[in-house]
Amino acid sequence: MSAHETTHSRTWRVSPDLLGIVDQAGVFVETNPAWQTVLGWSEAEIRSMVFSDFLHPDDLDRTRAIFDSLKAGNPALHFENRYRCKQGGYRWLSWVAVPEGDIFVCSARDITRDKERARRLKSSEDEARLREQFVAILSHDLRNPLASIGSAVRIAAREPQSDKAAQMLASIGASATRMAQLIDVTMDFARASLGGGIPVDRNPVSDLKDRFERVIDEIRLAHPGREITLDYRHEGPVTCDPDRLDQLLSNLVANAVTHGSRNRPIVVGAGAVDGDFELTVANEGKPIPEEIRAHLFEPFNRATRSESLQGLGLGLYIAAEIARAHDGEISAASDAARTVFRLRIPVTPEG
Numbered sequence: 332m333s334a335h336e337t338t339h340s341r342t343w344r345v346s347p348d349l350l351g352i353v354d355q356a357g358v359f360v361e362t363n364p365a366w367q368t369v370l371g372w373s374e375a376e377i378r379s380m381v382f383s384d385f386l387h388p389d390d391l392d393r394t395r396a397i398f399d400s401l402k403a404g405n406p407a408l409h410f411e412n413r414y415r416c417k418q419g420g421y422r423w424l425s426w427v428a429v430p431e432g433d434i435f436v437c438s439a440r441d442i443t444r445d446k447e448r449a450r451r452l453k454s455s456e457d458e459a460r461l462r463e464q465f466v467a468i469l470s471h472d473l474r475n476p477l478a479s480i481g482s483a484v485r486i487a488a489r490e491p492q493s494d495k496a497a498q499m500l501a502s503i504g505a506s507a508t509r510m511a512q513l514i515d516v517t518m519d520f521a522r523a524s525l526g527g528g529i530p531v532d533r534n535p536v537s538d539l540k541d542r543f544e545r546v547i548d549e550i551r552l553a554h555p556g557r558e559i560t561l562d563y564r565h566e567g568p569v570t571c572d573p574d575r576l577d578q579l580l581s582n583l584v585a586n587a588v589t590h591g592s593r594n595r596p597i598v599v600g601a602g603a604v605d606g607d608f609e610l611t612v613a614n615e616g617k618p619i620p621e622e623i624r625a626h627l628f629e630p631f632n633r634a635t636r637s638e639s640l641q642g643l644g645l646g647l648y649i650a651a652e653i654a655r656a657h658d659g660e661i662s663a664a665s666d667a668a669r670t671v672f673r674l675r676i677p678v679t680p681e682g
Contacts, residue, residue, distance in 0.1 A: 333650045349424065349439040357381040357398060360434075369441050371417030379459070387413035387421050401428055401435050411442065473514055481507045519649050520630060527647065531572035531656040533680065539565070539601070542573055546580050547599065554588050558596040565601050569608045570679050571657055578608070579661075582646040583612040583672050591670070592616035603678070610674040619665040627663055650674075 343350060343363045352361040357364075359377050366372055370385075386394055389414040397407045400628075407428040423440040423446045457462065486502045519529050522557040536542075540563040547559050580599070587597045591614030600611040619627070628651040650672075654661040659676030 353435040385414045529652045535568035536573045537568045562600045575653045579650045582650045587614035607675045613671040
Protein backbone atom coordinates (compact mmCIF):
# COMPACT_ATOMS: atom_id res chain seq x y z
CA MET A 332 0.00 0.00 0.00
CA SER A 333 1.41 3.37 -1.00
CA ALA A 334 1.82 6.31 1.39
CA HIS A 335 -0.94 8.14 -0.52
CA GLU A 336 -3.30 5.19 -0.12
CA THR A 337 -2.44 4.93 3.59
CA THR A 338 -3.23 8.64 4.15
CA HIS A 339 -6.44 8.33 2.13
CA SER A 340 -7.52 5.31 4.17
CA ARG A 341 -6.80 7.07 7.47
CA THR A 342 -8.76 10.17 6.39
CA TRP A 343 -11.68 7.94 5.42
CA ARG A 344 -11.71 6.30 8.87
CA VAL A 345 -11.21 9.32 11.13
CA SER A 346 -13.03 12.11 9.30
CA PRO A 347 -15.92 13.56 11.37
CA ASP A 348 -17.77 14.25 8.10
CA LEU A 349 -19.96 11.60 6.54
CA LEU A 350 -18.17 10.27 3.45
CA GLY A 351 -19.76 7.94 0.94
CA ILE A 352 -20.04 6.62 -2.59
CA VAL A 353 -23.50 6.36 -4.16
CA ASP A 354 -24.42 4.25 -7.19
CA GLN A 355 -26.93 5.04 -9.89
CA ALA A 356 -29.71 3.38 -7.90
CA GLY A 357 -29.22 5.75 -4.98
CA VAL A 358 -27.53 3.24 -2.66
CA PHE A 359 -24.53 4.19 -0.53
CA VAL A 360 -22.26 1.32 -1.52
CA GLU A 361 -19.41 2.62 0.63
CA THR A 362 -19.56 4.71 3.82
CA ASN A 363 -17.05 5.73 6.48
CA PRO A 364 -17.42 5.20 10.28
CA ALA A 365 -18.78 8.74 10.79
CA TRP A 366 -22.16 7.49 9.53
CA GLN A 367 -22.55 5.28 12.56
CA THR A 368 -21.19 8.00 14.88
CA VAL A 369 -23.60 10.67 13.66
CA LEU A 370 -26.67 8.68 12.61
CA GLY A 371 -26.22 5.31 14.32
CA TRP A 372 -26.55 3.17 11.18
CA SER A 373 -24.05 0.38 10.46
CA GLU A 374 -22.46 0.04 7.04
CA ALA A 375 -24.54 -3.08 6.31
CA GLU A 376 -27.77 -1.32 7.25
CA ILE A 377 -26.93 1.63 5.03
CA ARG A 378 -26.25 -0.66 2.04
CA SER A 379 -29.67 -2.27 2.49
CA MET A 380 -31.50 1.02 1.83
CA VAL A 381 -31.57 3.78 -0.81
CA PHE A 382 -30.85 7.38 0.19
CA SER A 383 -34.55 8.32 0.16
CA ASP A 384 -35.19 5.87 3.03
CA PHE A 385 -33.21 8.18 5.33
CA LEU A 386 -34.81 11.45 4.29
CA HIS A 387 -37.23 13.61 6.21
CA PRO A 388 -40.54 13.58 4.27
CA ASP A 389 -40.36 17.34 3.70
CA ASP A 390 -36.95 16.98 2.00
CA LEU A 391 -37.79 14.12 -0.40
CA ASP A 392 -38.71 16.10 -3.51
CA ARG A 393 -35.83 18.57 -3.22
CA THR A 394 -33.26 15.82 -2.70
CA ARG A 395 -34.56 13.67 -5.57
CA ALA A 396 -34.28 16.71 -7.85
CA ILE A 397 -30.64 17.15 -6.76
CA PHE A 398 -29.96 13.45 -7.43
CA ASP A 399 -31.42 13.77 -10.95
CA SER A 400 -29.15 16.78 -11.50
CA LEU A 401 -26.14 14.71 -10.37
CA LYS A 402 -27.05 12.03 -12.87
CA ALA A 403 -26.99 14.74 -15.53
CA GLY A 404 -23.38 15.48 -14.58
CA ASN A 405 -23.88 18.51 -12.32
CA PRO A 406 -22.20 18.73 -8.89
CA ALA A 407 -24.25 19.54 -5.78
CA LEU A 408 -22.65 22.06 -3.45
CA HIS A 409 -23.78 22.80 0.12
CA PHE A 410 -27.16 21.16 -0.32
CA GLU A 411 -28.98 20.77 3.03
CA ASN A 412 -31.46 18.13 4.13
CA ARG A 413 -32.39 16.02 7.15
CA TYR A 414 -31.35 12.40 7.62
CA ARG A 415 -33.09 10.00 9.98
CA CYS A 416 -31.14 8.64 12.95
CA LYS A 417 -31.42 4.97 13.85
CA GLN A 418 -32.62 5.86 17.38
CA GLY A 419 -35.19 8.35 16.07
CA GLY A 420 -35.15 11.99 15.15
CA TYR A 421 -33.25 13.72 12.37
CA ARG A 422 -29.91 15.45 11.88
CA TRP A 423 -29.37 18.34 9.47
CA LEU A 424 -26.61 17.60 6.93
CA SER A 425 -24.89 19.88 4.42
CA TRP A 426 -23.79 17.92 1.31
CA VAL A 427 -21.18 18.22 -1.39
CA ALA A 428 -21.57 15.59 -4.13
CA VAL A 429 -19.62 15.18 -7.35
CA PRO A 430 -20.33 12.73 -10.20
CA GLU A 431 -17.38 10.49 -11.20
CA GLY A 432 -18.33 8.17 -14.02
CA ASP A 433 -21.18 5.94 -12.90
CA ILE A 434 -20.84 6.79 -9.21
CA PHE A 435 -21.17 9.88 -7.03
CA VAL A 436 -18.63 10.83 -4.38
CA CYS A 437 -20.31 12.57 -1.43
CA SER A 438 -19.40 14.23 1.84
CA ALA A 439 -21.82 15.63 4.42
CA ARG A 440 -21.23 17.77 7.48
CA ASP A 441 -23.56 17.65 10.49
CA ILE A 442 -24.97 21.20 10.83
CA THR A 443 -27.73 20.42 13.33
CA ARG A 444 -26.23 22.67 16.02
CA ASP A 445 -25.79 25.50 13.53
CA LYS A 446 -29.43 25.18 12.54
CA GLU A 447 -30.52 25.22 16.17
CA ARG A 448 -28.42 28.32 16.90
CA ALA A 449 -29.91 30.04 13.86
CA ARG A 450 -33.41 29.05 14.98
CA ARG A 451 -32.82 30.42 18.48
CA LEU A 452 -31.37 33.64 17.06
CA LYS A 453 -34.39 34.11 14.79
CA SER A 454 -36.68 33.35 17.72
CA SER A 455 -34.87 35.95 19.84
CA GLU A 456 -35.09 38.50 17.04
CA ASP A 457 -38.80 37.77 16.62
CA GLU A 458 -39.37 38.17 20.35
CA ALA A 459 -37.46 41.46 20.40
CA ARG A 460 -39.53 42.70 17.47
CA LEU A 461 -42.75 41.76 19.27
CA ARG A 462 -41.58 43.53 22.41
CA GLU A 463 -40.78 46.66 20.42
CA GLN A 464 -44.26 46.52 18.91
CA PHE A 465 -45.70 46.07 22.39
CA VAL A 466 -43.93 49.19 23.65
CA ALA A 467 -45.09 51.11 20.58
CA ILE A 468 -48.69 50.09 21.22
CA LEU A 469 -48.43 51.21 24.83
CA SER A 470 -46.80 54.52 23.98
CA HIS A 471 -49.11 55.49 21.14
CA ASP A 472 -52.17 53.34 20.54
CA LEU A 473 -53.18 53.29 24.21
CA ARG A 474 -52.03 56.72 25.31
CA ASN A 475 -53.91 58.60 22.60
CA PRO A 476 -57.42 57.26 23.32
CA LEU A 477 -56.73 57.53 27.05
CA ALA A 478 -55.79 61.19 26.61
CA SER A 479 -59.04 61.69 24.71
CA ILE A 480 -61.00 60.18 27.58
CA GLY A 481 -59.26 62.46 30.07
CA SER A 482 -59.94 65.54 27.93
CA ALA A 483 -63.61 64.60 27.49
CA VAL A 484 -64.02 64.14 31.25
CA ARG A 485 -62.43 67.54 32.01
CA ILE A 486 -64.64 69.30 29.44
CA ALA A 487 -67.79 67.55 30.69
CA ALA A 488 -66.91 68.41 34.31
CA ARG A 489 -67.08 72.14 33.49
CA GLU A 490 -70.75 71.82 32.59
CA PRO A 491 -73.52 71.76 35.23
CA GLN A 492 -73.92 68.22 36.51
CA SER A 493 -76.00 66.41 39.07
CA ASP A 494 -74.16 65.19 42.14
CA LYS A 495 -74.31 61.61 40.85
CA ALA A 496 -72.99 62.60 37.40
CA ALA A 497 -70.20 64.65 38.98
CA GLN A 498 -69.19 61.66 41.09
CA MET A 499 -69.17 59.43 38.00
CA LEU A 500 -67.01 61.89 36.05
CA ALA A 501 -64.58 62.14 38.96
CA SER A 502 -64.38 58.33 39.11
CA ILE A 503 -63.73 58.12 35.36
CA GLY A 504 -61.02 60.78 35.62
CA ALA A 505 -59.34 58.94 38.50
CA SER A 506 -59.49 55.67 36.56
CA ALA A 507 -57.94 57.33 33.49
CA THR A 508 -55.11 58.70 35.64
CA ARG A 509 -54.56 55.27 37.15
CA MET A 510 -54.47 53.68 33.69
CA ALA A 511 -51.91 56.24 32.52
CA GLN A 512 -49.74 55.39 35.53
CA LEU A 513 -50.02 51.68 34.75
CA ILE A 514 -49.00 52.34 31.16
CA ASP A 515 -45.95 54.28 32.37
CA VAL A 516 -44.97 51.46 34.72
CA THR A 517 -45.48 48.79 32.07
CA MET A 518 -43.44 50.75 29.54
CA ASP A 519 -40.60 51.10 32.04
CA PHE A 520 -40.72 47.36 32.65
CA ALA A 521 -40.74 46.60 28.92
CA ARG A 522 -37.72 48.86 28.32
CA ALA A 523 -35.80 47.33 31.22
CA SER A 524 -36.62 43.76 30.21
CA LEU A 525 -35.32 44.42 26.69
CA GLY A 526 -31.89 44.88 28.22
CA GLY A 527 -31.51 48.59 27.58
CA GLY A 528 -32.46 49.63 31.09
CA ILE A 529 -34.63 52.59 32.03
CA PRO A 530 -33.57 55.77 30.17
CA VAL A 531 -32.46 58.71 32.32
CA ASP A 532 -31.48 62.29 31.52
CA ARG A 533 -28.92 63.31 34.14
CA ASN A 534 -28.12 66.94 34.85
CA PRO A 535 -27.02 68.87 37.97
CA VAL A 536 -30.19 69.45 40.04
CA SER A 537 -30.37 71.81 43.01
CA ASP A 538 -34.07 71.68 43.89
CA LEU A 539 -34.47 68.04 44.93
CA LYS A 540 -35.75 69.05 48.36
CA ASP A 541 -38.64 71.02 46.85
CA ARG A 542 -39.41 68.23 44.41
CA PHE A 543 -39.40 65.60 47.17
CA GLU A 544 -41.75 67.77 49.24
CA ARG A 545 -44.20 67.87 46.34
CA VAL A 546 -44.05 64.08 45.93
CA ILE A 547 -44.71 63.59 49.65
CA ASP A 548 -47.53 66.16 49.63
CA GLU A 549 -49.27 64.24 46.85
CA ILE A 550 -49.09 61.02 48.87
CA ARG A 551 -50.27 62.82 52.03
CA LEU A 552 -53.24 64.10 50.05
CA ALA A 553 -54.13 60.56 48.94
CA HIS A 554 -53.61 59.20 52.49
CA PRO A 555 -54.67 62.03 54.84
CA GLY A 556 -54.32 59.92 57.98
CA ARG A 557 -50.66 59.04 57.44
CA GLU A 558 -47.74 61.00 58.86
CA ILE A 559 -44.82 61.40 56.44
CA THR A 560 -41.80 63.56 57.30
CA LEU A 561 -38.83 64.69 55.22
CA ASP A 562 -35.37 65.25 56.72
CA TYR A 563 -33.36 66.67 53.80
CA ARG A 564 -29.76 67.49 54.75
CA HIS A 565 -27.90 67.33 51.44
CA GLU A 566 -26.18 70.50 50.26
CA GLY A 567 -25.35 71.30 46.68
CA PRO A 568 -26.56 69.87 43.37
CA VAL A 569 -26.95 66.17 42.52
CA THR A 570 -26.38 64.99 38.96
CA CYS A 571 -29.49 62.95 38.29
CA ASP A 572 -32.73 62.65 36.38
CA PRO A 573 -35.05 64.45 38.83
CA ASP A 574 -38.25 63.04 37.34
CA ARG A 575 -36.92 59.51 37.79
CA LEU A 576 -35.86 60.20 41.39
CA ASP A 577 -39.37 61.58 42.04
CA GLN A 578 -40.74 58.34 40.61
CA LEU A 579 -38.42 56.25 42.78
CA LEU A 580 -39.33 58.19 45.92
CA SER A 581 -43.03 57.89 45.14
CA ASN A 582 -42.69 54.12 44.73
CA LEU A 583 -40.79 53.75 48.01
CA VAL A 584 -43.15 55.96 50.04
CA ALA A 585 -46.23 54.28 48.54
CA ASN A 586 -44.70 50.93 49.52
CA ALA A 587 -44.18 52.20 53.08
CA VAL A 588 -47.77 53.46 53.24
CA THR A 589 -49.05 50.06 52.12
CA HIS A 590 -46.91 47.90 54.41
CA GLY A 591 -45.91 50.10 57.33
CA SER A 592 -47.68 50.69 60.62
CA ARG A 593 -50.65 53.04 60.14
CA ASN A 594 -50.04 54.70 63.49
CA ARG A 595 -46.34 55.43 63.13
CA PRO A 596 -44.63 58.03 60.89
CA ILE A 597 -42.84 57.31 57.63
CA VAL A 598 -39.48 59.09 57.62
CA VAL A 599 -37.80 60.16 54.39
CA GLY A 600 -34.16 61.20 54.72
CA ALA A 601 -31.58 62.56 52.30
CA GLY A 602 -27.94 63.43 52.81
CA ALA A 603 -24.32 62.94 51.74
CA VAL A 604 -22.58 59.67 52.66
CA ASP A 605 -19.00 58.98 51.59
CA GLY A 606 -19.34 61.30 48.61
CA ASP A 607 -22.61 59.75 47.46
CA PHE A 608 -26.16 61.04 47.63
CA GLU A 609 -28.22 58.84 49.92
CA LEU A 610 -32.01 58.71 50.07
CA THR A 611 -33.77 56.59 52.72
CA VAL A 612 -37.40 55.73 53.37
CA ALA A 613 -38.09 54.16 56.77
CA ASN A 614 -41.27 52.82 58.31
CA GLU A 615 -42.21 50.84 61.39
CA GLY A 616 -44.34 47.72 61.31
CA LYS A 617 -43.98 44.01 60.70
CA PRO A 618 -40.58 43.05 59.28
CA ILE A 619 -40.32 41.72 55.75
CA PRO A 620 -39.71 37.92 55.91
CA GLU A 621 -36.21 36.96 54.83
CA GLU A 622 -37.40 34.69 52.00
CA ILE A 623 -39.41 37.59 50.53
CA ARG A 624 -36.67 40.17 51.14
CA ALA A 625 -34.30 38.17 48.95
CA HIS A 626 -36.57 38.76 45.95
CA LEU A 627 -37.94 42.24 46.70
CA PHE A 628 -36.48 43.92 43.63
CA GLU A 629 -37.56 41.27 41.14
CA PRO A 630 -40.47 42.04 38.80
CA PHE A 631 -44.00 41.05 39.81
CA ASN A 632 -42.88 40.53 43.39
CA ARG A 633 -44.80 41.93 46.34
CA ALA A 634 -43.50 42.78 49.78
CA THR A 635 -45.87 40.47 51.63
CA ARG A 636 -47.78 37.32 50.85
CA SER A 637 -51.02 38.82 52.14
CA GLU A 638 -51.03 41.83 49.80
CA SER A 639 -54.04 42.10 47.54
CA LEU A 640 -53.65 41.63 43.81
CA GLN A 641 -53.95 45.37 43.18
CA GLY A 642 -50.95 46.77 41.34
CA LEU A 643 -48.45 44.95 39.18
CA GLY A 644 -45.74 44.34 41.76
CA LEU A 645 -43.28 46.37 39.68
CA GLY A 646 -42.68 49.40 41.92
CA LEU A 647 -39.56 48.14 43.69
CA TYR A 648 -38.21 46.55 40.51
CA ILE A 649 -38.47 49.87 38.68
CA ALA A 650 -36.91 51.66 41.66
CA ALA A 651 -33.94 49.29 41.40
CA GLU A 652 -33.69 49.90 37.63
CA ILE A 653 -33.71 53.68 38.21
CA ALA A 654 -30.90 53.27 40.74
CA ARG A 655 -28.92 51.16 38.27
CA ALA A 656 -29.43 53.76 35.54
CA HIS A 657 -27.82 56.31 37.92
CA ASP A 658 -24.81 54.00 38.51
CA GLY A 659 -26.13 53.43 42.02
CA GLU A 660 -27.86 50.76 44.02
CA ILE A 661 -30.86 50.30 46.26
CA SER A 662 -31.09 48.00 49.25
CA ALA A 663 -33.54 47.02 51.95
CA ALA A 664 -33.04 46.19 55.63
CA SER A 665 -35.88 45.00 57.82
CA ASP A 666 -36.17 43.91 61.45
CA ALA A 667 -38.65 44.13 64.30
CA ALA A 668 -37.87 47.83 64.82
CA ARG A 669 -38.27 49.17 61.28
CA THR A 670 -37.87 48.63 57.54
CA VAL A 671 -35.49 50.91 55.62
CA PHE A 672 -35.03 51.24 51.88
CA ARG A 673 -31.75 52.95 50.99
CA LEU A 674 -30.69 54.47 47.66
CA ARG A 675 -27.05 55.42 47.01
CA ILE A 676 -25.99 57.22 43.82
CA PRO A 677 -22.86 59.20 42.99
CA VAL A 678 -23.34 62.96 43.34
CA THR A 679 -21.39 63.45 40.12
CA PRO A 680 -21.01 60.39 37.84
CA GLU A 681 -17.56 59.57 36.52
CA GLY A 682 -16.90 60.44 32.92
